[in-house]
Amino acid sequence: MLIASWNVNSVRARIENILTYIKETNPDILMLQEIKTEEKNFPKEAFKEIGYNSFIFGQKSYNGVAFLTKVKINNICLDFIKDPKKQSRIITGEINLKVKKIKIINIYVPNGNPIDSEKFDYKIKWLEMFIKNIKNIIKKKESIIISGDFNIIPEEIDCYNAKKFENDALFKIEIRKKYRELINLGLNDVFRHFYKNKIEYTYWDYFAGSWQKNNGLRIDHFLVTSNLIENLKKININKKPRSKQKPSDHTPIELEIN
């Protein structure tokens, strides 16, 4: 099974790029972040035509997450955490992989900049609520796949210039500690599981040739519980969509799991 995750920076502005990507890659499930639209304006029909059902947690202008899927997803849930700001940042469901039932969680973590603002406090709070709920379901020995735009640079090697990001909400030590907390609950960063020291990025900003200079960040991740390690086949950061015309600033990350 191929599961992909992509922050598309508007599903409507990106529709052609997304359709091309799906046709080329043929994922079973594509998790989208930053769809920037309400469900009523989500291009469901375009995805239906190429064989995908949509499950959407939308919001006008900002945020918004969705699953596009060829396989059955059960128990879709839009309130995994109780967001004090009521922003659309998380959608969950359940899939069956052979004999295993797996909870799939698609997240768009708040950006949190600037760090001396209420936005940073919201990011911390959001992560705390998220971790608390993950902790509870891990206790029950469930199998979990979490993916999406974490807005967290885990380590120095995940950033083209760590010094520059010291006081940025993506790399601030308090935020990286939250990521460590998740890992310490028994979750595994799949990219690092396969590639211990590899430098690869999932995001390049739109400014001043960042893409051409490879000034990137690794902020989109797949985390899985340890009971799924034996099922992992492959992880790939697919840079092709970032190289196209009118790209998202993020590129998809793809997990193959059997």
Added chain:
DNA sequence: ATGGCTGAGCTACTCAGA
């Protein structure tokens, strides 16, 4: 060292992104 770009909503400009 800073500002560079993009999208939504709306139609002038702000907010948000990271």
